Amino acid sequence: MDQTMPNDMQAPSDHMIKYGIPFLRIAFGLWFLYHEAYEKIHAWTPETLPKLFKMWAENPQGYGFYKSFLLNFALPNASFFTHLVTSWEFVLGICLLLGLGIRIVAPLQIFANINYILGKTYASGGANLDRLTIIILVTLFLVSAGREYGLDGRLRRKLPKLKWL
Numbered sequence: 001m002d003q004t005m006p007n008d009m010q011a012p013s014d015h016m017i018k019y020g021i022p023f024l025r026i027a028f029g030l031w032f033l034y035h036e037a038y039e040k041i042h043a044w045t046p047e048t049l050p051k052l053f054k055m056w057a058e059n060p061q062g063y064g065f066y067k068s069f070l071l072n073f074a075l076p077n078a079s080f081f082t083h084l085v086t087s088w089e090f091v092l093g094i095c096l097l098l099g100l101g102i103r104i105v106a107p108l109q110i111f112a113n114i115n116y117i118l119g120k121t122y123a124s125g126g127a128n129l130d131r132l133t134i135i136i137l138v139t140l141f142l143v144s145a146g147r148e149y150g151l152d153g154r155l156r157r158k159l160p161k162l163k164w165l
Contacts, residue, residue, distance in 0.1 A: 021140075022099070022149040028136055029096025037090040044086060050078040056119035066118040088112070096140075099150015103164055106141040110134050 056062060057070040074081060088108075095105045113130040120127045139145075146152025156162060 018148055021143055021145050024136070025096055025099060025102070025140055025145040025150065028140070029093050032089065032096060033093030037086065037093050040086045040089060044082060046079065046082065049082045049085070050075060053078060053081075053119070059121060061121050061123070063118055063121070070119065085112070099146030099148075099152050102140055102146040102150070102152055103144060106137040110137050110141075113137075 053070045053075045057067045057075070059067075092105050092109050095101050113134050116130045117127045120130070144152065147156060
């Protein structure tokens with residue numbers, strides 16, 4: 001049986017990419033709003049993040065430099081971080097839905113997910129979702145996902161000097 005690919009196979013058409021990128025951005029935004037922002041806003045108590053920071057800091061496989069950060073900076077400021085994380089993840093979800101500032105918000109969330117991975121440790125199965133989130137955000141950043149059917153595209157047309165949009 002011949003295992004070669006037919007010569008007439010074509011790459012995805014432009015319209016598939018044109019619609020696929022906004023679909024990924026919007027679907028990820030909806031997922032983020034519900035599974036990250038909404039659940040944290042409604043499920044987190046003032047004790048949730050301090051307990052999480054303490055658990056990460058006590059992890060025997062944890063990274064020494066990050067344990068120090070958790071104990072000396074994050075834990076004493078846990079109330080601030082609770083408000084920051086829940087508010088930020090809501091803002092990120094809205095920006096993903098609207099296609100607004102994708103090249104700004106994606107690196108900020110990548111930074112947040114790197115911190116989650118450092119807390120959980122990279123080898124932890126609990127960090128799998130964080131790694132996947134980083135992969136999706138890097139993709140959205142590289143293709144400037146807000147340009148197609150997003151506010152970034154409209155802003156770029158109105159303000160052509162903002163080439164980073």
